[in-house]
Amino acid sequence: MGAALAGAALCVAAAAGAQQQTPQDPLDRAMRDELARSMTELRLDTLPKPYFVAYRIDDIETTEAAASLGSLLSGSDTRTRHLRVELRVGDYEFDNTNFIGMGGGPAFSMLAGVRGGALLPLDDQYQEIRRQLWLATDGAYKRAVEQLAQKRAALQNQTRAEHLPDFAKEPPAVLSDVVPAPPLDRAAAEALVRGLSAAFRAFPEVYSSGVSWSAGVVRTRYLNSEGSAFTRSSPWLEVRIHAATQAVDGMPLGDVVTLYGGSPTDLPARNQLMDSVQALATRLTRLRQTPVAEVYNGPVLFEGDAAAELFNQVFAPRLVAARRPMAGNPMMEQYAARAENPFLDQIGGRVLPTFLSAVDNPTLTSFEGRYIGGYRVDDDGVAARETRLVDHGILKTLLSTRVPVRGIPHSTGNRWGAAAVVSNLVVSVDSGATDQALRAELLKRAAARGRPYAVIVRRIANSGALAMSDPMEFLAAMGDMGDDESDGPALRAAVAVKLFPDGHEEPIRNAGVSGVTAASFKDIVAASRSRTVYTSPFHGLGGMFAGLAGGGGLNFQMASAGLGYAASYVMPSLLFEDVTVKGPNGDLPKPPLSGPPWAASSPR
Amino acid sequence: MRTTGRGLALLLCAGVAVSARAQARATSPVLDAMRTELTRSLGTFKGQPTAPYFLSYEITEAHTVNVAGSFGAITQSSEHRHRALDVDLRVGDYRFDNTHPLRGGFPGRAFMGFGEGMAQIPVDDDPGAIRAALWYATDRKYKRAVEQLTWVKTNAAVGVAAEDTAPDFSAEQRETFTEPVARIGVDRRVWEDKIRRYTAPFARYGDIYEAEAVLIAEVDSRWYVNSEGTEVQTSQPIYRLYLSAFSKADDGMELPRYESFWAFTPEGLPSDHAVLAAVQKMIDDLHALRRAPVLEPYTGPAILSGRASAVFFHEVFGHRVEGHRQKLGLEGQTFKKKVNESVLPAEFSVYFDPTLRRLGGTDLAGFYRYDDEGVKARRVAVVDHGILKTFLMARSPIEGFASSNGHGRAQLGLTPVARQSNLVVETAQPHSQAELKRMLIDEIKRENKPYGLLFDDIEGGFTITMRFIPNAFNVMPVMVYRVYPDGREELVRGVDFIGTPLTTFSKIVAADDHVAVFNGMCGAESGWVPVSAVSPGLLVSQVEVQKKLKSGERPPILPPPFGGAVTP
Numbered sequence A: 001m002g003a004a005l006a007g008a009a010l011c012v013a014a015a016a017g018a019q020q021q022t023p024q025d026p027l028d029r030a031m032r033d034e035l036a037r038s039m040t041e042l043r044l045d046t047l048p049k050p051y052f053v054a055y056r057i058d059d060i061e062t063t064e065a066a067a068s069l070g071s072l073l074s075g076s077d078t079r080t081r082h083l084r085v086e087l088r089v090g091d092y093e094f095d096n097t098n099f100i101g102m103g104g105g106p107a108f109s110m111l112a113g114v115r116g117g118a119l120l121p122l123d124d125q126y127q128e129i130r131r132q133l134w135l136a137t138d139g140a141y142k143r144a145v146e147q148l149a150q151k152r153a154a155l156q157n158q159t160r161a162e163h164l165p166d167f168a169k170e171p172p173a174v175l176s177d178v179v180p181a182p183p184l185d186r187a188a189a190e191a192l193v194r195g196l197s198a199a200f201r202a203f204p205e206v207y208s209s210g211v212s213w214s215a216g217v218v219r220t221r222y223l224n225s226e227g228s229a230f231t232r233s234s235p236w237l238e239v240r241i242h243a244a245t246q247a248v249d250g251m252p253l254g255d256v257v258t259l260y261g262g263s264p265t266d267l268p269a270r271n272q273l274m275d276s277v278q279a280l281a282t283r284l285t286r287l288r289q290t291p292v293a294e295v296y297n298g299p300v301l302f303e304g305d306a307a308a309e310l311f312n313q314v315f316a317p318r319l320v321a322a323r324r325p326m327a328g329n330p331m332m333e334q335y336a337a338r339a340e341n342p343f344l345d346q347i348g349g350r351v352l353p354t355f356l357s358a359v360d361n362p363t364l365t366s367f368e369g370r371y372i373g374g375y376r377v378d379d380d381g382v383a384a385r386e387t388r389l390v391d392h393g394i395l396k397t398l399l400s401t402r403v404p405v406r407g408i409p410h411s412t413g414n415r416w417g418a419a420a421v422v423s424n425l426v427v428s429v430d431s432g433a434t435d436q437a438l439r440a441e442l443l444k445r446a447a448a449r450g451r452p453y454a455v456i457v458r459r460i461a462n463s464g465a466l467a468m469s470d471p472m473e474f475l476a477a478m479g480d481m482g483d484d485e486s487d488g489p490a491l492r493a494a495v496a497v498k499l500f501p502d503g504h505e506e507p508i509r510n511a512g513v514s515g516v517t518a519a520s521f522k523d524i525v526a527a528s529r530s531r532t533v534y535t536s537p538f539h540g541l542g543g544m545f546a547g548l549a550g551g552g553g554l555n556f557q558m559a560s561a562g563l564g565y566a567a568s569y570v571m572p573s574l575l576f577e578d579v580t581v582k583g584p585n586g587d588l589p590k591p592p593l594s595g596p597p598w599a600a601s602s603p604r
Numbered sequence B: 001m002r003t004t005g006r007g008l009a010l011l012l013c014a015g016v017a018v019s020a021r022a023q024a025r026a027t028s029p030v031l032d033a034m035r036t037e038l039t040r041s042l043g044t045f046k047g048q049p050t051a052p053y054f055l056s057y058e059i060t061e062a063h064t065v066n067v068a069g070s071f072g073a074i075t076q077s078s079e080h081r082h083r084a085l086d087v088d089l090r091v092g093d094y095r096f097d098n099t100h101p102l103r104g105g106f107p108g109r110a111f112m113g114f115g116e117g118m119a120q121i122p123v124d125d126d127p128g129a130i131r132a133a134l135w136y137a138t139d140r141k142y143k144r145a146v147e148q149l150t151w152v153k154t155n156a157a158v159g160v161a162a163e164d165t166a167p168d169f170s171a172e173q174r175e176t177f178t179e180p181v182a183r184i185g186v187d188r189r190v191w192e193d194k195i196r197r198y199t200a201p202f203a204r205y206g207d208i209y210e211a212e213a214v215l216i217a218e219v220d221s222r223w224y225v226n227s228e229g230t231e232v233q234t235s236q237p238i239y240r241l242y243l244s245a246f247s248k249a250d251d252g253m254e255l256p257r258y259e260s261f262w263a264f265t266p267e268g269l270p271s272d273h274a275v276l277a278a279v280q281k282m283i284d285d286l287h288a289l290r291r292a293p294v295l296e297p298y299t300g301p302a303i304l305s306g307r308a309s310a311v312f313f314h315e316v317f318g319h320r321v322e323g324h325r326q327k328l329g330l331e332g333q334t335f336k337k338k339v340n341e342s343v344l345p346a347e348f349s350v351y352f353d354p355t356l357r358r359l360g361g362t363d364l365a366g367f368y369r370y371d372d373e374g375v376k377a378r379r380v381a382v383v384d385h386g387i388l389k390t391f392l393m394a395r396s397p398i399e400g401f402a403s404s405n406g407h408g409r410a411q412l413g414l415t416p417v418a419r420q421s422n423l424v425v426e427t428a429q430p431h432s433q434a435e436l437k438r439m440l441i442d443e444i445k446r447e448n449k450p451y452g453l454l455f456d457d458i459e460g461g462f463t464i465t466m467r468f469i470p471n472a473f474n475v476m477p478v479m480v481y482r483v484y485p486d487g488r489e490e491l492v493r494g495v496d497f498i499g500t501p502l503t504t505f506s507k508i509v510a511a512d513d514h515v516a517v518f519n520g521m522c523g524a525e526s527g528w529v530p531v532s533a534v535s536p537g538l539l540v541s542q543v544e545v546q547k548k549l550k551s552g553e554r555p556p557i558l559p560p561p562f563g564g565a566v567t568p
Helices: A026-041 A110-114 A126-155 A186-202 A270-289 A304-319 A330-338 A342-346 A435-448 A463-469 A471-480 A518-523 A543-549 A554-563 A597-601 B002-024 B029-046 B107-111 B127-158 B188-204 B272-291 B306-316 B433-446 B501-506
Strands: A050-068 A071-089 A117-119 A174-177 A208-224 A229-246 A252-261 A296-302 A356-360 A387-391 A424-429 A454-460 A491-499 A505-508 A511-514 A526-537 A566-582 B052-070 B073-091 B118-121 B176-178 B208-226 B231-248 B254-263 B298-304 B348-352 B380-384 B422-427 B452-463 B473-483 B489-492 B495-499 B508-512 B516-524 B527-535 B538-547
Touching: A026 A050, A026 A126, A026 A208, A050 A126, A050 A186, A050 B127, A071 A126, A071 A186, A071 B073, A071 B118, A071 B127, A117 A126, A126 B188, A186 A208, A186 A229, A186 A270, A229 A270, A252 A270, A252 A491, A252 A526, A270 A505, A296 A304, A296 A435, A304 A342, A304 A424, A304 A454, A304 A491, A304 A518, A304 A526, A304 A566, A424 A526, A435 A454, A435 A491, A435 A526, A435 A566, A454 A511, A454 A566, A518 A566, A597 B029, A597 B127, B029 B052, B029 B127, B029 B208, B029 B231, B052 B127, B052 B188, B073 B127, B073 B188, B118 B127, B188 B208, B188 B231, B188 B272, B231 B272, B254 B272, B254 B473, B254 B516, B272 B473, B298 B306, B298 B433, B306 B422, B306 B452, B306 B501, B306 B516, B306 B527, B422 B508, B433 B452, B433 B473, B433 B508, B433 B538, B495 B501, B501 B508
Parallel strands: A174 A229, A296 A454, A424 A566, B176 B231, B298 B452, B422 B527
Antiparallel strands: A050 A071, A050 A208, A071 A117, A208 A229, A229 A252, A296 A566, A356 A387, A356 A424, A454 A491, A491 A505, A491 A511, A511 A566, A526 A566, B052 B073, B052 B208, B073 B118, B208 B231, B231 B254, B298 B538, B348 B380, B348 B422, B452 B473, B473 B489, B473 B495, B495 B538, B508 B538, B516 B527
């Protein structure tokens, strides 16, 4: 998702797309004038002039509110305007980017703050916007020429294994992707989080809980020296319900339910939200008494949301191309090697079972009436479009930006922030099974393996989302980072059950899922006909290097990351043959010595 | 489900009604909630094998309005309110408890458990929700404290005898005080307009690369409750206006200029006219600095203006008389063994007085009524006629100083340690400014130097008090003049004032009668706290300056796009 657009008009080249880009708009005028001047006049002594300059101005409005037990913890609304400058010297074949040098730019520079980006005035003053453009472009240029020199020097000692252009040529486009953003109503947000969080008062065995709201809109203006320009609005809304407690044996238990939309109308009705709160609190309260997960090896069915989160954490990051940057020193070279995506060498090979196909389509705005975000133009100014990633199991290509990688010379229009991202990933199934048939298949396979029960995972926690909600969870998430048993991340099943042959289910607590890697996806044995719509924070490969080695400087990446990014999935349930599910090891903290104070005093 | 929804609405209404009534009774719902949970917690822990002997809660609220602008345009305008909790829970006894300093080993171990007593507290005065946060944080803190006590007992048993055998915690008098929660007295729209006007004059120039004005209006409210019966509620509005701008010399040297204003009321901030005069002075200074010659490293006599002396004393002296630094094994403890010895010339006295709200027409940032450990603020005479008498004390005693003197301070949510308040340097023998300059010239001639220095304004500084790094200070002057034997003054650029504290102190010769105030934020292990330093100008027989760290980045390649003036 990242951006929501209901019924945005797509205007290619010219047309009335210049809605905000009228010559009267001081921001637009300042961008055009300084860009023109920089392209013709910006040059240091005998060093090369820039061959490419892009300006991006993000006007960000945010409203946030958080509450616990019916009381407001914080509420704020902010507006800031950020400038990012991307400047390249050299040429499309060989320029200053895709290189990690010694940092570039003079140390202890006070202009460093504006290099590659700046905080712009909120007032539409031509001269002041222009001043910041001037200073930021100057900083970016000085850094770029230094990087280019460092890169050339490093190349004298290295033989390049592959010759790839540094920057792909794409046809210039003028696009508009603007939707009327709903007004941000902080009072309504505060009332909602107060009301929803108060429901936890009825659950004394949930020790810590809260509801937070974050909504806003990013209005982007983009202009580059090739003639591309766009305006785009990306509204978002995120409601997060979190709860944490300890099981009777002391083991920490926590869960977060996050709902996404583009505006309040995309959210479920208030009483449905209240149901989600109650369901979460009830589930945690019951889980406290549930025995901890025992070791299980065998077939596991990942139902809709769990399948989507599994895909999001394990498989989707491999669908994104990342260029391995050249490095100026051996240590960085090793780090850079990690940015390389093993799927690059598997294009044309089978990565999913033949009954599954996957496409990425940023231009979708909803699926079967349910909200999914998207965008019509990416951060390179390239028009967004559908990309067939996996066709009946065979990997066709990866999602890319204008930075070419081996075998993918052009952009798929998926740049968001510094790197390529998954936008809306739709997985389709040939002759999928009914949910009932899938359960039967699961039981059959479990029985074949001699298991008294099978395991169904209903929801997998996104550890990033958990960490944001609770400092204790943050520590737990840090612990999740290293999993030596598999090359995939450690996955925590927020909701999982044992399914017995007679059809009855029993909940499992603190279940960890391991043994699922990107390579295991081609061994998926069955998938459902029904599909879920699911959105979750997405972390691609090599985003860090795109930020370091790109033309925009680190600021480009940091400012983009600041807002976070979520991908949407349309996903069937997936049945895996061989998965390990087990509880955690290690010492447990003791449960609290007394009950929560509201248990006694609450008027309920 | 619908029934539940209605039930909740009722519950919320009840909550609001209760707090409204509570306010009408002029009691404090926050203190009430804290006291109730504190009592309940102590009851719970009483049955445990290791029961706490002390428990305190401090809730701090920051309600902040922030307006920032640059070159005549607004860059940010926002308002925030949040509350944070600090829990101090101690097991053991006053003499030896879980906070006992760990010696040897990995210093990071001392930070384990950091954040255990921290929590976000609801901004609504809702007793149930406040108590819920206190409860959860207290439980975590208790478990950690019990674990810590085991560590420190073992650590003390295996180590050599401690250098300082003072108890871990002081017993203090019970205090009760409540003042009403203050409101923020600024209109954001009005201030957005002011900030635009204050920064607009900079916009005419193409050689000023950053020019910012920031208004921070904040109400800092604190609620403190402890198991000794102390209950304190204080609320202090603070209005700060910062101006900053920087230019570059043609050789790449960055030239900053700062101004700041501080007041407890909006009216206490300077008039538009006065701010604009300060802005014009900054512009003139920046342009003069661009033309100024670079000063080479120098040793010789100098005058520190009142403001420069104030920062100098804060950095060089103030941090070294913070009590807990006399106790920790890693600290340099410059003054520990100097009590009742002469540390300054006999005409000088230095005291810290947090009860001083205003001096010579300026509000003092280090004013407060109670510190963050619920101890009443008081004047502390640290140096009396040149003789070191005592240290700034929080509730961590040191040998010979058993009690707090009301200087336990912390930033919102952090654990207090001894910090400075309002530092005042006094002299019994003030000279006029003209006399002090004459004395400087005499000194220049006596030492046969080509010139002396005058440090007129400074941006701040830092100091190192730890043993493992040379104990030194660095004060960053902005406006420095060469003073020639004929009395001529010449602006120079590019130096930092450096030295070691005791040596520099021994070189202080005389003071003038021109007392200046420096208000600022001071950062240390317990976070940022507002402080003030007040001093007359000082004549120092020998100072040392080193070259400033300089950027190699040249000024922008292209001229300003709008035909802005570059230094005449």
